[in-house]
Amino acid sequence: MVGPGRWCRARPWVTSVRPVGDIRKCRDGLSVRCRCVVAGRARAAVAAYRYRPAPLEGRRCPAFPYLLRSAMSAADTTTSTKVPPPRQAPSPVAVAERGPGKRRSGGPAVPWLLLAPCLLILALVLGYPLVRLVTLSFQEFGQSQLWGFKPAESVGFDNFAEVLGDGEFWTVVVRTIVFAVACVIFTMVVGMLIALLLQRVSGWVKTLINIALVASWGMPIIVATTVFKWLFDSDYGIFNALLSKLPGVDMIGHNWFADGPEGLAVITLLVVWGAVPFVVITLGAGLTQVPKELEEAARLDGAGAWGVFRFVTLPILKPIVVMLTTLSVIWDMGVFPQVFVMRGGHPEAEFQLLTTYSYDKAFVVNDYAQGSAIALLTVVLLLGVIGVYMRQMLKIGEVE
DSSP: OOOSSOOTTOTTOEEEEEEOSOOEEETTEEEEEEEEEETTTTEEEEEEEEEOSSOOTTOOOOSSHHHHHHHHHHTOTTSOOOOOOOOOOOOHHHHHHHOTTOOSSOOTHHHHHHHHHHHHHHIIIIIHHHHHHHHHHTEEOSHHHHTTSSOOEEOTTHHHHHHHTOHHHHHHHHHHHHHHHHHHHHHHHHHHHHHHHHTSSOHHHHHHHHHHHHHHHHSOHHHHHHHHHHHTOTTTOHHHHHHHTSTTOOOTTOOTTSSHHHHHHHHHHHHHHHHHHHHHHHHHHHHTTSOHHHHHHHHHTTOOHHHHIIIIIHHHHHHHHHHHHHHHHHHHHTOOHHHHHHTTTOOOGGGOOHHHHHHIIIIISOOHHHHHHHHHHHHHHHHHHHHHHHHHHHHHHHHO
């Protein structure tokens, strides 16, 4: 099943094929002109392919048999073409009853009227806190202003200048970025591995794993954090007891939270544990859309497991991976209850992230203006992440 033209060296990495011409008769079968889009290379190649009623064994045409078989069935010359009956024009009586200027819908304002309650609720729940946050960040607002002893005075950008000039703030920013990057990498890698594993296990094993994933995903954050806190307890923690059973390892009485990096590693494990189920379920749904014909074609052409994943599976999953990565960055930059509960409501300086640092400034130091400024800077940082996400999605849309 090859044409007079060459296979254009696209090999098995073809993700979509569409005919660009009519199916014509030839000396030994039918021929159709197609356009094949090569995944990951953002270019198209055009070649003519001919159907021959010869066996396919030993032929190097991995991606087109199923296309031309469907084309043959659609262009079967032995069956008569069924022409649909012509549509009847509406009767003049129905047109006269409806009137020339009357529409079936209620006009363009009806959808907005239906959306108005939801938009109003979103404006109250999300809009007012954001406006209040911006207002406080440009004012001098403390306990005196909160209780009404002094009026709130506008100070311009003084709060931002004070926050940006504080060395502790930049330390917290770097720590938050490193923490978020570690969480995202481990979440995506572990989630992808489990999703690929679920495609190769039997039915009952897959069901048990999905039940465990949904159960861990549905567990409240406070409950999960409390459980992890007891697992890594220095005196009664099960994790220390299990590690102590290894030869040459003595972890009895080891305090994981005596050092910042070790404590943040435990919190990273907790965050990854809670985020992996969503990634696995989403990637699993995306893997069902990967055509099996392309994977089989890649294997027939000599590609190994890594080649199939890199050139076939990953390009198709790229939009989902970009979306999950962006959501993971946003969620991990906003981690608060895990740190707050794990440290008993008073995180030490080496455990401070942007969320807990903003909370301490506002509700421990009672400087609500600086706390609002830190929160607003966090929002601006996340808007940059969203901008990168939108740019990547636009690039993917242009390629497709």
